[in-house]
Amino acid sequence: MPQKGMRSVFFNSPISSSVPSTPSSHSSRPTLSDSMVEENLKVAESFVMRWRPDSTIVGFLFQGDDRDEARKYIKAVMGLYKSMHSLASRDSSSQKLMRAHDLMKIAMERLQKEFYQILSANREYLNPESVSGVQSPTTISTRSSVSDFELESEDEFRFANESIAEVERVSMSAMADLKAIADCMISTGYGKECVKVYKIVRKSIIDESFYNLGIEKLSFSKVQKMDWEVLEVKIKIWLKGVKTAVKSLFEGEKILCDHVFSGSVSIRETCFAQISKDGAAILFGFPELVAKYKKTPEKIFITLDLYEAIADLWPEIDYIFSSTATSMVQSQAVSSLIKLGENIRTLISEFEMAIQKESSKTPIPRGGVHPLTRYVMNYISFLSDYSGILNDIVADWPLATKLSMPESYYGTPKQEDSPITLRFAWLILVLLCKLDGKAEHYNDVALSYLFLANNLQYVVEKVRTSNLRFILGSDWVERHESKIKLYSSKYRRIGWSGVFSSLPRDVTAEISPEEARESFRNFNRAFEETYRKQTSWIVPDQKLRDEIKILLAREIGALYGEFYTRNRVRVRRVSGSDHAVRLSHDDLGNYLSDLFYGHGSESVGSGSSSHSSSHSSPSSRGRLAR
Incomplete structure (x- = not known):
């Protein structure tokens, strides 16, 4: 006016x-x-x-x-x-x-x-x-x-x-x-006349401040009809302005009102309520409207931001709106927290269901990290940044007894384990069980183990480099690092079994030059076949890649090096040439260093079945209890 x-x-x-x-x-x-x-x-x-x-x-x-x-x-x-x-x-x-x-x-x-x-x-x-x-x-x-x-x-x-x-x-x-x-x-x-002037002037200031903050009154129907992109902009405006609205606007108005009308408790409480309740209702009613909007798992983070904003400001809200006259403001803020919390629990449940329902059967090329693994672990690691408020939200939402986790996966739950610790551990277990099933889609068992090692490595690394390391703890990390080593060991044993079996069982035993020459030829053939196939495989994580190559070089190199040293000269004397001895010990190391970059052209799942047919499927060997 x-x-x-x-x-x-x-x-x-x-x-x-x-x-x-x-x-x-x-x-x-x-x-x-x-x-x-x-x-x-x-x-x-x-x-x-x-x-x-x-x-x-x-x-x-x-x-x-x-x-x-x-x-x-x-x-x-x-x-x-x-x-x-x-x-x-x-x-x-x-x-x-x-x-x-x-x-x-x-x-x-x-x-x-x-x-x-x-x-x-x-x-x-x-x-x-x-x-x-x-x-x-x-x-x-x-x-x-x-x-x-x-x-x-x-x-x-x-x-x-x-x-x-x-x-x-x-x-x-x-x-x-x-x-x-x-x-x-x-x-x-003449208090009534005084209060009338005060209310009109000061309420106009609150209205003007809300306009400058960009916070507007919205109805349920209007919010429901909005595109998410439009609503998201309004949420960000609200998040930017809510602290100013509470700590500066409403707190300042309460200080002023309490001081000007300090002579009458009833007047100052009624006056402050009448100038602030409309704006406060708009401010604290908006998150509840958002909580009722169409739900998808990706909306959980901005919903958590809304919850966190109100929760962080609750001491100020509780103080500023502590009178009977403003109790409806506190009630609205509490109602928004409750609705947001219910929304967040629903979104977590839907996220878990989405993991379980993921049904792709095409193997990931070269045994790399599955998109589901990246999506789920990025999602959970971002969620871990909200672990404090999530603990409050899921405190009265325990895991059902039927969802208890195997001891081989989590160990024995401790009394001090927070609700969100158990919830995050459960979500990761759901992912790992899903990956366990996807490993069965590879024709080559060795590749399926490499796939599992790659994906578990990604999971563990995400835990180690986020707040999840504090939530799940070092025992969880160590337990799953051991499991990565187990997968790597099974990959080496199965994937390179033909190379190992091409050499005599005892490489130090005395054999004839003819037998030695035949063993060199068998080794060359087996190594070339395995190498050609596995150059198309990949290990994205450098640390894991180096560990596997070092262990391969150590295991194969120890056997072949001993055999090479004992028999190379003898074979040359008999045959008059070194054609049978095509790989030196150094050549072997150079070839192995080229592995796991995915340079080969072999299609996924087309590995020779001769190596896999004699071994049980990795999924049948109890990698993860389900």
Whole structure:
């Protein structure tokens, strides 16, 4: 509303309040003497008529640094009020009482005008950021009553504020002025008029602040019809503005309202509720609307952001909206937390179901990391960043007894294991069981073990490099590192069995040159076949790749090196050439160093079945209990 329009609300209609009724008990109170009553009326009339709203005096009582006239005005009004009580106890229809009543109406119009002026002219200094930055309630209370306002000298005021920043100084001065007027108007029975001005001005500031923050009122139907991209923008705006809204806007308004109306608990609580409840309902109702939006697992992170924002601000929310008059705001914030928590639990359940329902059967080329592994572990590692609030959310949502985890996978659950620890461990187990089934789609058993090693390595590395390492613990990591070693060992034993079996069982035993030459030829054939096939396989993780190659070089190299050293010369003497001995010990190492980069062209699953047919399927060897 334009300023001119706001002024017309306050000042173009007569004040409707009358002098508060005097209880019958007042007749027993001591009354002022006639001379004192007359003196109070004379002083009051002098000030009131000089500062009446239609006076030719330019300016305001509460303006600049000089408050001497304002103090005297307040003192004259309070004297007038006392005289009215004294006159009413004697003769409620006396001419002096009617005269006093007329003066009080004019005085209240002036104070109401002054009150509005202070609120309007000091918007910059009474903004929530400035008010909430005022040092403390005790600092504010240095001018907390009419009597303090009357007695404080200008020298004392300047001295007390020498070290205070200009914004805080002006803010405190305006707050003291507002309190002095409010105390006077409330104590003389004109609190309703004072509160009316305050509510209209301050509520407009809250509305303006919400507009600047970009937080708008939305209905359930409007939110449901929004595209997710549009709603996501509004969520991010809300997340950016909610802290400012609570810690600056509402906290600042509460500080100001509590100070200005400190003389009446009921007035300050009702007044603050009326200026803040609409904005607070919009602010804390929005997350609940989001919680009811269409659910997909990817929305869980921004939903957690909403939950975390309210949870982090709860101490401030609980304090600011602690009165009975604002209890509905607390209820709305709690309702949003409950709905968001339910949404998050649903999304986690749907995420688990999505893992279980993933049904692709095409083997991943070259035994690499499955997209499901990447997706699930990225999802869970991001979730681990919210482990604190997730613990609260899943605290009353334990794993069902039928979902208990095998000891070989998790060990024995401990009493101190948090709910989210068990939940994350379970989700990873669901993934690993799914990968166990996918390993069966490879024709080559050795490749299936390499696939499992690659994927478990990815899982463990994600755990090690995220908050999951603190949640699942070192025992979990060590247990699964051992399992990676087991998969690697089975890959080497099965994948290179033809190479190992091409050499004599005892490479140190004495054999004939013909037998040695035949063994060299068998080894060349077996190594070439295995090498050609496995150059198309891949181990993306450098650490795992190096470990496998080092162990292969050590195991094959030890056997072949011993055989090579003992029989190379003998075979050459018999055959007259080294054609049968095509690989030196160094050549073997060079070839092995080229493995696991996926350079070969062999299609997945087309490995020779001659090596796999004599070995049981890896899935039948109990890698993961299901």
